[in-house]
Amino acid sequence: MEHLLKVGLAQISPVWLDKQATIAKIMETIEKAAEQETELLVFGEGLLPGYPYWLAYTEGAAWDKKVNKEIHGHYIQNSIQPESGDLDDICALAAKYQMAIYLGTIERAKNRGGHSLYASLVFINASGKISSVHRKLQPTYDERLTWSQGDGHGLVTHSIKKFTAGGLNCWENWMPLARTALYGQGENLHVAVWPGSVHNTKDITRFIARESRSYVLSVSGLMKKTDIPADTPHYDLLMEKLPDELSNGGSCIAGPDGEWITPPVADAEAIIYTQLDYQRVLQERQNFDPVGHYSRPDVTRIIVNRERQSTVEFKD
Numbered sequence: 091m092e093h094l095l096k097v098g099l100a101q102i103s104p105v106w107l108d109k110q111a112t113i114a115k116i117m118e119t120i121e122k123a124a125e126q127e128t129e130l131l132v133f134g135e136g137l138l139p140g141y142p143y144w145l146a147y148t149e150g151a152a153w154d155k156k157v158n159k160e161i162h163g164h165y166i167q168n169s170i171q172p173e174s175g176d177l178d179d180i181c182a183l184a185a186k187y188q189m190a191i192y193l194g195t196i197e198r199a200k201n202r203g204g205h206s207l208y209a210s211l212v213f214i215n216a217s218g219k220i221s222s223v224h225r226k227l228q229p230t231y232d233e234r235l236t237w238s239q240g241d242g243h244g245l246v247t248h249s250i251k252k253f254t255a256g257g258l259n260c261w262e263n264w265m266p267l268a269r270t271a272l273y274g275q276g277e278n279l280h281v282a283v284w285p286g287s288v289h290n291t292k293d294i295t296r297f298i299a300r301e302s303r304s305y306v307l308s309v310s311g312l313m314k315k316t317d318i319p320a321d322t323p324h325y326d327l328l329m330e331k332l333p334d335e336l337s338n339g340g341s342c343i344a345g346p347d348g349e350w351i352t353p354p355v356a357d358a359e360a361i362i363y364t365q366l367d368y369q370r371v372l373q374e375r376q377n378f379d380p381v382g383h384y385s386r387p388d389v390t391r392i393i394v395n396r397e398r399q400s401t402v403e404f405k406d
Contacts, residue, residue: 286337
């Protein structure tokens, strides 16, 4: 039935900073979700190949420090370029199972020279096509030491059966104008991806659902110090400096009334499933619609630049 959608929230850890091993784990997760007839599967922020936890513990802002340069170089080598085929196997599985996927990645942006990194949320449709790559608009705090600022090109929505889905990365979800850019395109299924931890998801998930009168899927990763591969650069230093737990999950689902469907799930690697009913969106829009009958575009509105930004424009 077109008004029902089976979703899965993939709360897993990466094989940290190992691109190929993490892709293999993502593909195993897709296979498991397919057994449950999942139609939309979502993974956390930067899962492929992992979040830059080291920055907070290795004097990440110190100038010209060898440890940060070497881990950063390793990070670049394990980041992804969709144009180079890095996601082809994942796309093929999406097509095989007719499953749409939101995947948090670290992108080595080819159109920006291929050496700078972006926290990019990739949407793969049920035909296995990459339909959008949203580069995080504003990296948060120490993330700016390794990730670059994105652009508005990925502020788009996608049709999945009766639903209109859109997604943002981590603290972008606190940016009211970024949310509004998606609401204005008819979003009624909001995907919020996080590196992990209940403290990130426990309040804002229900808030966005209540503000937008939409379903909200918050999907987080997990990470413990023991998950770090032994061949990671400066492994011994990381073992000394990092806390035992880096991300504890917190994936959850709120309904269009702002109430929990699934409260935050912590400390467990799992795929969290539920079925969404589009009719509930229509019912909750009766008394509030932030870009429709409860808006005043004659007084306040936003302009969104969706050009993909690049330093060089060639005219041959």
